[in-house]
Amino acid sequence: MFSKIVKTSIFIVASATILVAGSFNAQAEKDRLALQHYMLAKFKNPVANRAEYFPYMPLHILKTQYAKNLKLSDFLLGSYAYDLDARKQYTELNEFPPYVFNVSHGEKLYNTKFKNGKSFKDCFPNPAIKGNYPYFDTKKGEVITIGLAINECRVKNGEKPWKYGKGKLADLDGYFAFKSRGQVLNVTIPNAAAEKAYNAGKKYYYSQRGSLKMSCATCHVQGAGNKLRAESLSPLLGQYNHFPVYRLKWQALGTMQRRFKGCNKNQGEQPQKLQSKDYRDLEYFLAYMSNGLKLDGPDIRK
Numbered sequence: 001m002f003s004k005i006v007k008t009s010i011f012i013v014a015s016a017t018i019l020v021a022g023s024f025n026a027q028a029e030k031d032r033l034a035l036q037h038y039m040l041a042k043f044k045n046p047v048a049n050r051a052e053y054f055p056y057m058p059l060h061i062l063k064t065q066y067a068k069n070l071k072l073s074d075f076l077l078g079s080y081a082y083d084l085d086a087r088k089q090y091t092e093l094n095e096f097p098p099y100v101f102n103v104s105h106g107e108k109l110y111n112t113k114f115k116n117g118k119s120f121k122d123c124f125p126n127p128a129i130k131g132n133y134p135y136f137d138t139k140k141g142e143v144i145t146i147g148l149a150i151n152e153c154r155v156k157n158g159e160k161p162w163k164y165g166k167g168k169l170a171d172l173d174g175y176f177a178f179k180s181r182g183q184v185l186n187v188t189i190p191n192a193a194a195e196k197a198y199n200a201g202k203k204y205y206y207s208q209r210g211s212l213k214m215s216c217a218t219c220h221v222q223g224a225g226n227k228l229r230a231e232s233l234s235p236l237l238g239q240y241n242h243f244p245v246y247r248l249k250w251q252a253l254g255t256m257q258r259r260f261k262g263c264n265k266n267q268g269e270q271p272q273k274l275q276s277k278d279y280r281d282l283e284y285f286l287a288y289m290s291n292g293l294k295l296d297g298p299d300i301r302k
């Protein structure tokens, strides 16, 4: 009898632990599903839902220039998912995507030996790794992005770190992205510290900042589907999955954090150093919001 009670209580304790372990992402899951729900509703029928979602958009534009019935996978296209004119240009550009040169440069960098005879292959034996990035390193207690992991590998092997955001680092990121195409993004929140990092990223995203007192969400959640000068604003959902992007404006590949800098400026906010704690937590939040969607980077953007 006694052993039965002991066994039962061990069972209860064990299942309680599992419950707790499984709950670090409970709020994040609610956030993710609510975002999907909002975006699907918003882009189901922009004409019929004008009063709710697009009150300032002229009706004839909604009628002629907007796609409807967007599916989850359409959100990988950013603003090209709904903006029919921009989609046409995007489809044409994709016939000869300019990033192929960056991807092959990235592959060369992956295979090039460091001075110590090792190479990136020793750190990343399989280049198809982006489905699990960024991740929370439970020993270090911080978010590890692919950019940070690339430079950690270099430093560990006695090489100088690369500049973040563009150039060689973005090209290697582009090669990893290309090899990871089709993987389902699976960012995890393994413990309480990771949940804290997620919450910090979320808070950053929804806080008004800069001289314009706008939040990221002003433009990419509530504002998604609207125009800012000549630009159509892309939805938060699906933004993570296609990075790094080849921007025509940059004439090169750039990482997601390079975009953060530009958007901070859009807000009238002083940008941070790439790979700052804020930017990594922000990237963790953005990635989590697109969990469950496939990866399709690199991609092209205006």
Ligand code: HEC
Residues within 6 Å of the ligand: 077, 078, 079, 205, 214, 215, 216, 217, 218, 219, 220, 228, 231, 232, 233, 234, 235, 239, 245, 256, 259, 260, 263, 264, 266, 267, 282, 301
């Ligand atoms: C004043 C409006 C505005 C604000 C505020 C803003 N952005 Fe943007 N953002 C843009 C515009 C315009 C673009 C280019 C068009 C597009 O893809 O949305 C863009 C593009 C992006 C992209 C690239 C999307 C893609 O598909 O390639 C990301 C990622 C992004 N922003 C993140 C952020 C984050 C994070 C914040 C908050 C720190 C932020 N933005 C704040 C206007 C804004």
